[in-house]
Amino acid sequence: MNARVMAFKAYFPLIGIAILALFLLVIAPGALSSFRLNNLGKYCCYAIAGVGIGLAWGRGGMLVLGQGLFFGLGAYAMGMHLKLEAAGPDAVPDFMMNFGSGVLPAWWAPFRSGAFTIAAIVVIPALVALVLGLAVFKRRIKGAYFAILSQALTVAFGALLVSQIKYTGGQTGLNSLSTFFGYNLYDPVNKKMIYMITAVILIVMLLITFQLYRSRFGEVLIATRDQEERVRFLGYDPANIKVVAFVIAAIMASIGGAMFVPMAGLINPREVSALASIMLIAGVALGGRATLLGPAIGALVVGYGRTSLSEAYPDQWTYFLGAMFIIVILFIPNGLTSVIPKAWQALNRRRTDIKEVEAV
Amino acid sequence: MNDPQTHEPDHLEIKDLAVSFDGFKAISGVDLALKQGRLHFLIGPNGAGKTTLVDALTGLVKASGHATYRGKDLLSLKSHQIVRAGVGRTFQTATVFEELSVLQNLDIAGGVHRSAWGMIMARRKVPTYVEEALETIGLQDVSRRPAGVLAHGQKQWLEIGMLLVQDAKVMFLDETVAGMSAEEREETGELLRRICPDRTIVVIEHDMDFVRTFADIVTVMHGGKVLTEGTVAEIQANPQVQEVYLGRSAEGTAHA
Ligand SMILES: Nc1ncnc2c1ncn2[C@@H]1O[C@H](COP(=O)(O)OP(=O)(O)O)[C@@H](O)[C@H]1O
Ligand SMILES: [Mg+2]
Numbered sequence: 001m002n003a004r005v006m007a008f009k010a011y012f013p014l015i016g017i018a019i020l021a022l023f024l025l026v027i028a029p030g031a032l033s034s035f036r037l038n039n040l041g042k043y044c045c046y047a048i049a050g051v052g053i054g055l056a057w058g059r060g061g062m063l064v065l066g067q068g069l070f071f072g073l074g075a076y077a078m079g080m081h082l083k084l085e086a087a088g089p090d091a092v093p094d095f096m097m098n099f100g101s102g103v104l105p106a107w108w109a110p111f112r113s114g115a116f117t118i119a120a121i122v123v124i125p126a127l128v129a130l131v132l133g134l135a136v137f138k139r140r141i142k143g144a145y146f147a148i149l150s151q152a153l154t155v156a157f158g159a160l161l162v163s164q165i166k167y168t169g170g171q172t173g174l175n176s177l178s179t180f181f182g183y184n185l186y187d188p189v190n191k192k193m194i195y196m197i198t199a200v201i202l203i204v205m206l207l208i209t210f211q212l213y214r215s216r217f218g219e220v221l222i223a224t225r226d227q228e229e230r231v232r233f234l235g236y237d238p239a240n241i242k243v244v245a246f247v248i249a250a251i252m253a254s255i256g257g258a259m260f261v262p263m264a265g266l267i268n269p270r271e272v273s274a275l276a277s278i279m280l281i282a283g284v285a286l287g288g289r290a291t292l293l294g295p296a297i298g299a300l301v302v303g304y305g306r307t308s309l310s311e312a313y314p315d316q317w318t319y320f321l322g323a324m325f326i327i328v329i330l331f332i333p334n335g336l337t338s339v340i341p342k343a344w345q346a347l348n349r350r351r352t353d354i355k356e357v358e359a360v
Numbered sequence: 361m362n363d364p365q366t367h368e369p370d371h372l373e374i375k376d377l378a379v380s381f382d383g384f385k386a387i388s389g390v391d392l393a394l395k396q397g398r399l400h401f402l403i404g405p406n407g408a409g410k411t412t413l414v415d416a417l418t419g420l421v422k423a424s425g426h427a428t429y430r431g432k433d434l435l436s437l438k439s440h441q442i443v444r445a446g447v448g449r450t451f452q453t454a455t456v457f458e459e460l461s462v463l464q465n466l467d468i469a470g471g472v473h474r475s476a477w478g479m480i481m482a483r484r485k486v487p488t489y490v491e492e493a494l495e496t497i498g499l500q501d502v503s504r505r506p507a508g509v510l511a512h513g514q515k516q517w518l519e520i521g522m523l524l525v526q527d528a529k530v531m532f533l534d535e536t537v538a539g540m541s542a543e544e545r546e547e548t549g550e551l552l553r554r555i556c557p558d559r560t561i562v563v564i565e566h567d568m569d570f571v572r573t574f575a576d577i578v579t580v581m582h583g584g585k586v587l588t589e590g591t592v593a594e595i596q597a598n599p600q601v602q603e604v605y606l607g608r609s610a611e612g613t614a615h616a
Pocket of ligand 2: 410411412452
């Protein structure tokens with residue numbers, strides 16, 4: 001294979017991203033009802049979180065079982081802003097009147113500002129992931145211990161949300177959201193706009209990840225995943241490499257969570273629970289964790305499957321999902337997208353075989 | 361080892377080094393001066409403590425005593441800091457990054473010299489120092505292959521190449537030629553000769569033929585201590601060494 005072909009091949013993923021962009025930004029808005037499009041938007045939020053999981057888990061080897069925590073941080077930051085919007089200036093969210101003192105807590109107040117909220121959606125999960133990542137990876141905690149820790153934190157976060165009803169709305173969460181930065185959430189035009197913003201964010205995240213994967217950082221990340229101790233002897237502290245990937249994954253999950261809220265019209269602890277975290281990672285596993293597009297496509301498929309199955313079989317759909325997960329792990333451990341290059345190779349091999357036969 | 365050169369700054373100076381594993385003294389009382397520009401061989405039977413000595417100097421195991429290089433106390437640094445101080449090593453079983461290509465393996469070893477910005481950019485063209493290292497180790501033909509498919513000897517050369525890209529001024533090579541064919545050994549020896557002049561190279565080796573051909577100086581370890589040090593001729597004439605090696609050949613040559 002000559003250098004030109006190699007260079008060209010390096011851009012293959014961009015073609016995949018372009019096809020996905022075409023589907024999400026042109027075909028889907030034309031073909032789907034407002035309701036279905038809104039659902040697709042929610043799956044895009046899972047996909048945004050999924051792209052980050054692909055980076056941290058697929059490329060970085062960190063089994064991030066608790067991304068619901070970061071999804072939740074972004075979602076609640078957005079939810080707080082929209083809840084304050086819905087309450088109106090100077091007014092206090094309804095649940096605070098019912099369960100709290102009727103006075104807005106000081107740490108809620110800055111979320112009246114849209115700019116503060118957007119900054120918080122990026123900065124808060126980044127800081128949490130930075131502190132957590134440094135504490136964990138500098139101590140060389142990894143594998144199952146890290147997975148259990150991240151899941152446990154998500155469970156604790158969920159419990160905290162439920163228990164602090166005065167501040168979080170408890171089990172019900174933040175609901176009756178009516179506007180998004182001033183735009184009415186019930187207007188189909190606005191709904192479509194929010195969907196488009198989400199889809200564009202997903203495409204941008206994929207482009208950022210594409211660059212990360214072809215960068216030297218991407219190479220060192222794979223090296224760290226495969227032989228962490230060896231990486232030390234290249235002069236890198238593997239903990240720092242992992243922390244960077246973990247922080248980026250956390251920011252992506254948070255952005256996904258934030259965009260989820262205007263489309264769902266609410267946020268509650270169930271949406272950020274341990275189960276929700278496992279759904280996220282299941283999508284990534286299905287699609288192919290180490291590939292660029294696999295995590296996004298897997299998350300979209302699992303989101304869609306979840307909705308359709310739960311419509312058709314409200315009680316049994318989790319079993320279907322579980323069965324599918326087992327089948328994927330057993331038979332296609334590298335995910336659905338790994339099947340395509342294999343099929344392509346097999347096809348190519350056929351062709352060259354035929355050529356060789358013809359040449360004889 | 362009290363010649364006047366000992367105080368030159370580029371020497372790795374080891375004094376009274378000791379490592380113990382749960383009370384077992386793997387090495388103790390090791391004094392060594394590792395100098396630039398000569399092929400320094402470290403020999404001794406299995407379990408003599410050769411690998412442990414290198415582990416101690418590269419931050420893999422805790423050690424007491426002193427080890428200084430260019431004014432830095434190696435025993436107080438972490439592995440990646442030691443690398444950044446210019447001290448590199450290979451491992452007894454070659455450990456390259458199998459999924460990355462030969463070129464990528466070499467390239468990521470250059471990270472020590474790169475800024476954070478350089479890290480998030482893709483490699484546009486192969487840096488000259490990577491090209492040079494590739495040429496030095498003679499793996500140009502397989503540069504785009506994944507390192508996992510390389511033969512054993514090629515993997516060892518790749519590791520040496522990575523040390524070159526890293527620009528390690530001190531290289532510890534742990535049993536690099538073990539398992540190589542006679543030809544590969546010869547090539548490896550020539551390679552080490554070529555890169556030796558501006559570096560401090562320490563090779564751990566069992567094979568006395570190889571040592572005889574390439575060593576400028578030999579340190580013999582036994583039972584966690586330095587038995588003696590000298591030229592090949594001096595070492596071979598030393599009755600203590602003969603005794604140790606006769607003992608060894610009776611035991612066989614299973615690897616530690
Ligand atoms: N991590 C360890 N824990 C306990 N003992 C060890 C460890 N590493 C090495 N040793 C012991 O230290 C001694 C020296 O080992 P090593 O340095 O590997 O020898 P060499 O490389 O000279 O063959 C051996 O007796 C070995 O069993
Ligand atoms: Mg050894």
